[in-house]
Every structure is written in structure tokens, then in C-alpha cells.
């Protein structure tokens with residue numbers, strides 16, 4: 001069993017997408033983080049004629065953007081009723097529309113820049129475990145149709161097997177708009193598209209300080225310093241503790257883990273995952289899964305909230321989860337196990353804004369960053385580049401907690417509480 005991501009093992013980083021030396025001239029924008037957020041922002045800024053530099057502390061493809069479940073889902077993490085109560089109906093509708101536009105945007109970027117990211121409109125299946133999940137699914141489906149004009153289909157009883165070959169669930173809520181990508185191909189394709197616009201992407205280049213001097217910033221890195229008119233923090237689950245403390249206090253890094261099985265007979269997967277959609281379970285400690293192009297089952301989740309778990313133990317837990325969902329796959333061989341970090345916020349919303357010092361940030365997608373990072377990255381590119389002054393995400397409150405200074409000491413207790421709520425189906 002390899003402890004590397006299946007995705008980047010299958011699609012290694014292409015040559016020629018990174019640069020070595022920091023530019024010496026003053027830039028319009030420095031982007032910190034070469035994931036989906038940073039690269040879509042850089043792409044947009046380059047199209048607006050701005051001079052841009054992207055730096056990343058790690059190698060491109062090591063962080064969450066290249067190694068995730070590859071699901072591009074509609075909606076936001078908080079329920080629409082919560083959002084309406086918090087922000088009002090107009091803003092909630094704008095946020096909802098943005099979540100759908102995000103999937104279209106990813107599809108458009110891939111098409112316009114002409115790279116293969118394995119994109120398909122897979123559709124998604126959300127799976128409930130409890131008797132009470134049925135009524136909730138019908139209520140959600142009805143509300144989405146009536147208030148948002150959005151169609152979903154509820155499957156239960158004998159019909160369930162037409163969307164999932166498992167007896168573990170009581171109900172499935174199926175939507176057709178969700179996309180699936182190969183995340184490594186998407187991340188590398190975006191990087192190639194950005195590099196092709198003449199933007200240097202420098203990896204192994206950690207930003208260690210951002211200092212405002214007059215109307216510009218001096219960005220210090222492990223490879224030297226650069227001057228820039230704007231700075232974007234696109235560091236999500238990898239946001240350092242001390243670089244921009246006010247942003248780090250908004251995001252809690254959380255681990256998410258995945259496994260890939262050996263290739264399975266195509267007929268087995270046709271039966272277990274009919275329609276070849278993407279799937280997730282309705283729990284706080286959810287599982288998400290899908291089929292790979294080479295007929296593996298890829299399954300993700302987390303046994304608790306820690307980003308530093310032992311991967312061998314994670315793989316054993318995931319193997320058990322696979323057996324619970326699909327008993328005929330009990331003990332199936334796992335070939336890859338890996339993990340990465342996502343960023344949770346206290347309001348479960350992505351945060352787009354500027355610090356008191358004017359540093360831009362777009363972070364905090366939870367497990368929902370593939371489509372939303374594409375949207376917020378592009379949107380913040382437009383904002384920095386002056387193409388718009390508008391975003392449904394701009395101006396929302398970004399809460400932290402008085403007890404959180406960037407050290408998430410409460411993850412253990414939080415995980416126990418979440419697991420208890422999952423057990424009772426709340």
C-alpha cells in the first residue's frame with residue numbers, strides 16, 4: 001500500500017509549469033498558494049493585464065487541490081434556512097446562484113483553456129441513514145424546487161438500488177448538476193494555463209512575512225523578497241499561524257483522508273455505483289466516494305478532525321467503512337492512502353475579504369472547495385484587478401472565537417460531540 005495520493009501517482013506533475021527565480025520588478029499582485037483559489041485568481045488577473053507572481057511553500061500538487069475527492073457540488077455547507085436567517089433572502093439567493101455558477105465556471109475554464117481535467121456532469125447522490133432522513137430529504141427537495149427552482153429526486157425503498165448498490169441507506173437525494181474532475185489534472189491544468197499566460201509559479205517558496213510600506217507590500221519569502229501592489233492569501237487549510245493572524249483565527253485546519261482500492265471488475269462497479277455519480281453520506285463524519293476512470297473505488301472521510309493521523313490506521317478504518325457500505329467489498333485491497341488539510345470556519349462559510357492592512361484573502365471552504373475555490377479565486381481576481389467591486393461573498397461577517405488564536409486545541413472534544421450527534425442522527 002502506497003502512502004501517496006492515487007491522483008498524483010496516476011498523473012504526476014507535468015514539466016515546465018514552474019519557474020525558479022523571483023521577479024525583480026514590482027508586481028501588481030503576489031498570490032500565496034498554488035491551489036485552485038490561487039491559480040484561478042492568477043488566471044483572471046493575467047487576463048486583466050496585471051503582472052502576477054504565484055508562490056507556494058510546497059510542490060504544486062501536494063496540497064488539497066490536487067488530491068481531493070474531485071466532487072464539484074452545488075450549495076454551501078450551511079442549510080439555506082440558516083443562510084436566510086443570517087443574511088436575508090436576497091443575499092442567500094445570490095450565494096446559492098454563485099454556488100451553481102461555480103460548477104459552470106470550472107467547466108468553462110477547462111473548455112476555454114483546452115486542458116483535460118476529466119470533467120463530467122456526474123450528478124451527485126446524498127445518502128441518509130435514518131428513518132427520519134426520508135422526511136428530511138422530501139422536505140429539502142420540495143424547498144429547493146419551490147424556493148430556488150432547483151430539481152432533485154428522492155429515491156427510497158426498492159428504487160434506492162437504482163442509484164446505490166447498498167442496503168445501508170434509507171434514502172437518496174439525487175441532483176444532476178454536480179461535476180466530477182480528476183483533481184490532479186485540474187490543478188496541473190490550471191497551473192499550465194497560468195504559466196502559459198506568462199505568470200511565474202514558484203514552488204518551495206514559503207512566504208514568511210508581509211509588510212506594508214506606503215502603497216505597496218514587501219513580501220518576504222524563503223527565496224528572497226518581492227514588492228507588490230496587492231497580496232492574496234490563498235492558503236486555506238495550510239494557512240500558517242503567524243503570517244496573517246487575523247485570517248488564521250478564522251480558519252481551523254482539519255484533516256480529510258482518502259483511499260483507493262485495486263481496480264475492480266467494471267460489472268461490480270456498474271452495480272454498486274449505477275450511473276457513475278459522486279456520492280456522500282449525510283453525517284458530520286461523512287464518507288464521500290466515487291469511481292475512478294481505471295475502475296477503482298475511491299473513498300474518503302475522517303475518523304476524527306485531526307490533520308495528523310497515522311495513515312495505516314486510516315486505511316484500516318476506510319476498509320471497514322467500504323465493507324459496511326458494500327459488504328461484497330469487505331477486505332478489498334487498498335493500494336493508496338493519503339490525507340490533506342481543508343479549512344473549516346466557525347460559520348461554515350468561505351471567507352473572502354481584506355484585512356485591516358489591505359491583504360486580500362479567500363479561504364475556508366470546508367469540504368466544498370473545488371467549485372467554490374474556482375468561483376472565489378476568479379472573483380477575487382476580478383476584485384483585485386478592478387474588473388468588479390461586487391461579490392456575494394464580500395462584506396459578510398467573518399467570525400472567530402475569543403478562545404481561538406490559531407491553535408485548535410478543541411478538535412478532540414469537537415470530534416467526540418460530532419460523533420455523538422451522528423449516532424443519534426441529528
Ligand SMILES: Cc1cc2nc3c(=O)[nH]c(=O)nc-3n(C[C@H](O)[C@H](O)[C@H](O)COP(=O)(O)OP(=O)(O)OC[C@H]3O[C@@H](n4cnc5c(N)ncnc54)[C@H](O)[C@@H]3O)c2cc1C
Nearest residue numbers: 033035036037057063065068069070071207340368369370
Ligand atoms: C482529502 C480531501 C478531499 C476533499 N474532497 C473534496 C471534494 O470532493 N470536493 C470539494 O469541493 N472539496 C474537497 N476538499 C476540499 C478542497 O480540496 C479544498 O477546499 C480546496 O482544494 C482548497 O483550495 P485552495 O486553493 O484554497 O487551497 P489548497 O489547495 O489547500 O492550497 C493552499 C496552498 O497554500 C500554500 N501555502 C500555505 N502557506 C504558505 C506560505 N506561507 N507560503 C507559500 N505558500 C503557502 C500551501 O502549500 C498550499 O499549496 C477535499 C479536501 C481534502 C484534503
